[in-house]
Amino acid sequence: MTGSPRRRWTWGASRAGRCSSAGTSGRAWSRPPPRPTVPADGAPASAVRRPAAGRTGCPGAASAADVFRTFLPAVASGTAAEALGLAEAGEIRLAGHLHDVGRVGISSRIWNLTRPWTAAEEDQARLHAYHTERVLARTPELAQVAELAAAHHERCDGSGYHRGLRGDRLTIGARVLAAADTYRTLVEDRPHRPGLPAARAWQRLEADVRAGLLDADAVAAVLAAADGSARRRPSGAAGLTARQLEVLRLVAHGLSNREIARRLGVSPRTVDRHVSDVYQRIGVSSRAAAAMFTIEHGLAGPVRASGSSESGQEAESR
Missing domain, CATH: 1.10.3210.10 (Hypothetical protein af1432)
Structure with missing residues (x-):
């Protein structure tokens, strides 16, 4: 008796689901879905070979x-x-x-x-x-x-x-x-x-x-x-380095230069230099303007928590 091939769901030893079909001839086939080529560490995202669209036909x-x-x-x-x-x-x-x-x-x-x-x-x-x-x-x-x-x-x-x-x-x-x-x-x-x-x-x-x-x-x-x-x-968000971005976030959270220095474990003079560089790069001249820049550019992410209780400042952005 002829008819369309029957489909059944089988599980291989690798626990990966496969689609199988068998006709009246008794022959069966199974085909795992193709996998994209994963690039080595450091390779550009474009190195991923894009698979053809479409599904394997396997439910789930x-x-x-x-x-x-x-x-x-x-x-x-x-x-x-x-x-x-x-x-x-x-x-x-x-x-x-x-x-x-x-x-x-x-x-x-x-x-x-x-x-x-x-x-x-x-x-x-x-x-x-x-x-x-x-x-x-x-x-x-x-x-x-x-x-x-x-x-x-x-x-x-x-x-x-x-x-x-x-x-x-x-x-x-x-x-x-x-x-x-x-x-x-x-x-x-x-x-x-x-x-x-x-x-x-x-x-x-x-x-x-x-x-x-x-x-x-x-x-x-x-x-x-x-x-x-x-x-x-x-080199970083808005052209800032990782340290400059961290300083900008702390400024936006309302910390003084001295509090930022304690938080980062550096001298206040170093923080003064970082703040000056940040202001120059983002084109502002006040803390209020820096905080507004941080919000407008989505940079007000979480900051590292400090072990000290500095002015009751929260170390997390909501």
Whole structure:
């Protein structure tokens, strides 16, 4: 009796799920999903070979495109954060790996459509950022990156989702992750359209910067990470070194130069020099203006806690 091949779900010794089908001939086949090539440490994010779009047909199985979807933002955002001298680079890289976990809460029918979404379908797909935050927040070890991972579709002008945060409420980590995810979205093949060449993706990102959607420093760092080009990599956020960024954050938190010196274990004169250099680089002349610059550019991240009780200052930015 002839008919269409039967499909069954089998588990191999490696515990990786595979799709198998067998016809009346009794012959069976099994094929694991392809995997993206992982570059060596220090290689640019563009060294990841992009797999073809599409799924394996296995219920519940992740395709190679799913793996790529999280790997590229993690590499690009982590490398960019390190280039910007951010102390939380590790958290940003982890958020890059986890930012799309909420996609499992949306029907695969939406993701696999070969035509542009309707307004209702787009609204449904946008819920994945909310689901990401909910899923990660339930795990104590991941709760600290839940809000960051869920912010990968936020935009500096407040037009993003799922919270619609404006630039003054987005940390530099969220801005970096948003730029990395946007780059990945542009170069990745989708069921309804092929990915763009890297050069076209760069142009689109730079256009988003001009439109006030993405942060200029974050985009420059992500493009440098994706290209592996040191000439595009800034020395730090707004051109600041890691130490200068740390000093700027402490100034924004209201600490005096003497308190900053005690916090960092350096002399007040050294702090005076750092503060002067920071003011010159960001184009301000007062602490109030420096604090405003920090907020507007999403640099008001957490600062290192101090063992001393200095003026009751909190060592954490909310």
